[in-house]
Amino acid sequence: MIRRWVLSLLKTVRKFFGEAIVVTQEVDDIIQSPIVKESIINNSDCKILLDQRKYMNKFDDIQAMLGLTDKEKAQILSINLNNNPKRLYKEVWIGLGGTHSGVYATEVSYSEYLAYTTEETEKLQVMNLAKELGGNVEMAIKRLVQEKQEEHKE
Structure with missing residues (x-):
């Protein structure tokens, strides 16, 4: 059936x-x-x-x-x-x-990668920063992307 x-x-x-x-x-x-x-x-x-x-x-x-x-x-x-x-x-x-x-x-952008990664250390990094930012995951991701961009400029 x-x-x-x-x-x-x-x-x-x-x-x-x-x-x-x-x-x-x-x-x-x-x-x-x-x-x-x-x-x-x-x-x-x-x-x-x-x-x-x-x-x-x-x-x-x-x-x-x-x-x-x-x-x-x-x-x-x-x-x-x-x-x-x-x-x-x-x-x-x-x-x-x-x-x-x-x-x-x-391949996705770094911000998309951070939003969907299943790597525990990366997820923890995002969530810990979000906790510092009042639970704002989007802001945490933006901050991590900005930090990575600044690292590459040096």
């Missing part, structure tokens, strides 16, 4: 030139679900993957399910391995229907 509904939804969205987006943080959600496998993956031309190194032991299963070539597998497993430490970016793999694929850097 659910499988037919998901398949119908995907086909309807495509019929109107739309894009259905499915996001998961757990690779097992993809590997173990026949609904995902039969309804979503088989009807998706565009696939976007982030760093998959923690799934290296399962990646052959992922490769088979997603229908990835060995070249695409190598691209995906290369994500974030040789990033320039002086730049704030992460890499992402985008595959378009088996015809084009590549690894791309996604």
